[in-house]
Amino acid sequence: GENVEQHPSTLSVQEGDSAVIKCTYSDSASNYFPWYKQELGKRPQLIIDIRSNVGEKKDQRIAVTLNKTAKHFSLHITETQPEDSAVYFCAASSGSARQLTFGSGTQLTVLP
Amino acid sequence: KAGVTQTPRYLIKTRGQQVTLSCSPISGHRSVSWYQQTPGQGLQFLFEYFSETQRNKGNFPGRFSGRQFSNSRSEMNVSTLELGDSALYLCASSEPGLTYEQYFGPGTRLTVT
Numbered sequence: 001g002e003n004v005e006q007h008p009s010t011l012s013v014q015e016g017d018s019a020v021i022k023c024t025y026s027d028s029a030s031n032y033f034p035w036y037k038q039e040l041g042k043r044p045q046l047i048i049d050i051r052s053n054v055g056e057k058k059d060q061r062i063a064v065t066l067n068k069t070a071k072h073f074s075l076h077i078t079e080t081q082p083e084d085s086a087v088y089f090c091a092a093s094s095g096s097a098r099q100l101t102f103g104s105g106t107q108l109t110v111l112p
Numbered sequence: 113k114a115g116v117t118q119t120p121r122y123l124i125k126t127r128g129q130q131v132t133l134s135c136s137p138i139s140g141h142r143s144v145s146w147y148q149q150t151p152g153q154g155l156q157f158l159f160e161y162f163s164e165t166q167r168n169k170g171n172f173p174g175r176f177s178g179r180q181f182s183n184s185r186s187e188m189n190v191s192t193l194e195l196g197d198s199a200l201y202l203c204a205s206s207e208p209g210l211t212y213e214q215y216f217g218p219g220t221r222l223t224v225t
Binding site: 001032034036042043044045046049051089093097098099100101102103104105 | 154212
C-alpha cells in the first residue's frame, strides 16, 4: 500500500519568513495530493491540493510543488503569520479512491 | 452549505462495550470516509462508503464496521472496545465524480476506560 513520509516533524520560523514542509510517497499510482491544516482541537482543514498532471499550484501565500519522478511534493508558505501556527499534514491517494494516506504531520510554530 | 457534522462530539465507554458514531455529510456529497486519529499512529483510513456501499477498507480489525444510509448519512460501529481504541474519529465527505477534495467533520472524541 501507499506510504507517505513527512519532514520535518517540527518547524519554528520567525514571522515573515518562509516555511517549507516536504513529503515523499511510495505508490506511483497516487495522483492526488492534498494538504491539511489542523489547529489544536479543530478539524483538519483542506488548504491546498495538487493533482499529478500539474507541477505547481499557488493560492496567495501558499504553494505546493510536485515532482512525480522523484515522488515528492512540498508545501511552501511565504510571509508567515502567527495564525499559520498549526499542525500540517500531507496526504496522497489515487484520487478516485477516497482513501487518503497521511504523513505524520509537521508542527509549525511562527514566532512573533 | 452546512459543513460535515458528527455526533456525539465526546464519548466515554468501558472496555468490552460497543459504540456507534454518526456522520452527516455536506448536502450533495455522497462519499463518506472515516479516519482514526491518535497521537501515536496519526491519521489512519478506516473505510469509505459511497451510495450505501463500502468501496474501500483500511487495515483495521473486523470490530470496526460501518454503513451508509440512502440519505448519505453514515455510521461507524466499534464492538468489544479496547483501551487502544481511544482516539478522535473523523469523517470526511466528498462529492462524487472527479472532485477529490474531502472535507472533515469536527470528530468524535472516544475515550475507552
